[in-house]
Amino acid sequence: MSQLLDSEENTPLLKDDASSDDSQDEDYKSRWSSIRVMYFTMFLSSVGFTIVITSLWPYLQKIDDSANASFLGWVVAAYSLGQMVASPLFGLWSNHRPRREPLVCSIFINVSANVYYSYVYLPTTENKFHMLMARAFVGFGAGNVAVVRSYVAGATSLKERTNAMANMSACQALGFILGPALQALLSFIGEHGVTVRFLDLQLNMYTAPALLAAVFGIINILLVLLVLREHRVDDHGRHIQAINYMSEDRVDISQETEGDIDQIAVLTSNILFFLIMFIFAVFETIATPLSMDMFAWTRKDAVLYNGIIISCIGFESILVFLVVKMASQRVGDRPVLLGGLAIIFIGFFILLPWGNHYPTIQWENIKNNSVINQTFDATLASNSSLEPTGCPPEQTWCQYTPAINLAQYITSDLLIGVGYPACNVMSYTLYSKILGPTPQGVYMGWLTASGSGARTLGPVFVSQIYTNFGPRWAFSLICGMVLGAIILLVSLYHRLIAFSVRHGNIME
Numbered sequence: 001m002s003q004l005l006d007s008e009e010n011t012p013l014l015k016d017d018a019s020s021d022d023s024q025d026e027d028y029k030s031r032w033s034s035i036r037v038m039y040f041t042m043f044l045s046s047v048g049f050t051i052v053i054t055s056l057w058p059y060l061q062k063i064d065d066s067a068n069a070s071f072l073g074w075v076v077a078a079y080s081l082g083q084m085v086a087s088p089l090f091g092l093w094s095n096h097r098p099r100r101e102p103l104v105c106s107i108f109i110n111v112s113a114n115v116y117y118s119y120v121y122l123p124t125t126e127n128k129f130h131m132l133m134a135r136a137f138v139g140f141g142a143g144n145v146a147v148v149r150s151y152v153a154g155a156t157s158l159k160e161r162t163n164a165m166a167n168m169s170a171c172q173a174l175g176f177i178l179g180p181a182l183q184a185l186l187s188f189i190g191e192h193g194v195t196v197r198f199l200d201l202q203l204n205m206y207t208a209p210a211l212l213a214a215v216f217g218i219i220n221i222l223l224v225l226l227v228l229r230e231h232r233v234d235d236h237g238r239h240i241q242a243i244n245y246m247s248e249d250r251v252d253i254s255q256e257t258e259g260d261i262d263q264i265a266v267l268t269s270n271i272l273f274f275l276i277m278f279i280f281a282v283f284e285t286i287a288t289p290l291s292m293d294m295f296a297w298t299r300k301d302a303v304l305y306n307g308i309i310i311s312c313i314g315f316e317s318i319l320v321f322l323v324v325k326m327a328s329q330r331v332g333d334r335p336v337l338l339g340g341l342a343i344i345f346i347g348f349f350i351l352l353p354w355g356n357h358y359p360t361i362q363w364e365n366i367k368n369n370s371v372i373n374q375t376f377d378a379t380l381a382s383n384s385s386l387e388p389t390g391c392p393p394e395q396t397w398c399q400y401t402p403a404i405n406l407a408q409y410i411t412s413d414l415l416i417g418v419g420y421p422a423c424n425v426m427s428y429t430l431y432s433k434i435l436g437p438t439p440q441g442v443y444m445g446w447l448t449a450s451g452s453g454a455r456t457l458g459p460v461f462v463s464q465i466y467t468n469f470g471p472r473w474a475f476s477l478i479c480g481m482v483l484g485a486i487i488l489l490v491s492l493y494h495r496l497i498a499f500s501v502r503h504g505n506i507m508e
Helices: 002-009 026-053 056-063 069-096 100-117 127-154 158-189 207-227 263-295 299-331 333-350 374-382 406-435 441-469 471-491
Strands: 194-196 201-203
Touching: 026 056, 026 100, 026 127, 026 158, 026 207, 056 069, 056 127, 056 263, 056 299, 069 100, 069 127, 069 263, 069 441, 100 127, 100 207, 127 158, 127 406, 127 441, 158 207, 158 299, 158 406, 201 207, 263 299, 263 333, 263 406, 263 441, 263 471, 299 333, 299 406, 333 406, 333 471, 406 441, 441 471
Parallel strands: none
Antiparallel strands: 194 201
């Protein structure tokens, strides 16, 4: 037994115990091939979201002059709102039917929505609402994350679970890296790009990433159809009958896994996951407008530089997942989650404005530091071919709130890039263990919905608070939320344990 535990601790990040005794078994091979398809699905879901996230704001400004930073919050939130609605539905579907069905349906919706996003510039009016709808449908298709998580949770033993969840998060992080990196690479196409006349398509730095995400989605559909098979095991790794799959070589041992689920622990896990996703949604939403306001970056610079920064955070996250796998085996899941929240708190605390240096106001050099006149600003901007840079004068806090310097920004990014992935993987790993061997499609749907609700409210919250009150208020409130999450975790620490441990089937 000690040798098995030692080998488990030394398992590489993406190696799935292929050296175990049943590695030659066809069922085992099929199970892990299917799990790897789920890894790839999570990877492509992450790419589909992040590949356009840094260009949303400049694209929105380009297609509709009436859009402001507050509306950007709604556009970012639309993705998560769609995902929040779809997740429980796809989760319920996957509990009663083969998972291929909800997966193929959701990915097809995602592909169609990305194509729609590439054409939102065509209507002559209300372009911003077309972008809003496109992102909502992309999010609806991303509701399959609930299916992915429930599949991996149900197809792994308790010993395999943390590794599998960390591997899935690593694939998600790879998508998190590749998405912004591809966006940064495609930014060299430029804002005008080329016109494909027979498709009536403008292929530029804004539309090309969405079309690439659509191509990835088609590849994903083929893999789901050709490779994915239904598998379900109990906490000991024994195959059991799945509700959505029947096979003569599986034995129904569900009576051995009966027991009540700790609903307080389930609710607590959902609240913690909501707070973690809310905090990160704030971070990813505010990055582009914050950098444009504080560092006077142009739209193109903001897309390129933030794409590079987010890609670096993604690489950092992969290292974090490797450390998390080892740390959770030695100290447990809950201490890692608590440590991740503490690091996030420090990251946002560092981001608070301080000092006596203030942001550059748009057109300040032309007006020679005179009192800001918004009418003059509008006239000047309309008659100039130059893109205004700096903090917009309508954000009155720019005149009295100290600027955030680049060192603060990058340090905060690095710390959040450590804390968030640790919290993310530990929160839904703990959740899957709390639920035990029962079908998790609906429960995972609610977890994904809580995260999507956070990603819906987070961008709206931060865009309103940031636009009206500035970064000091926005990040102070986030620090308060992180502190609240830490207090909640400490208060109910003793209840966040695995189903089998709680019922005495497995020693913790």
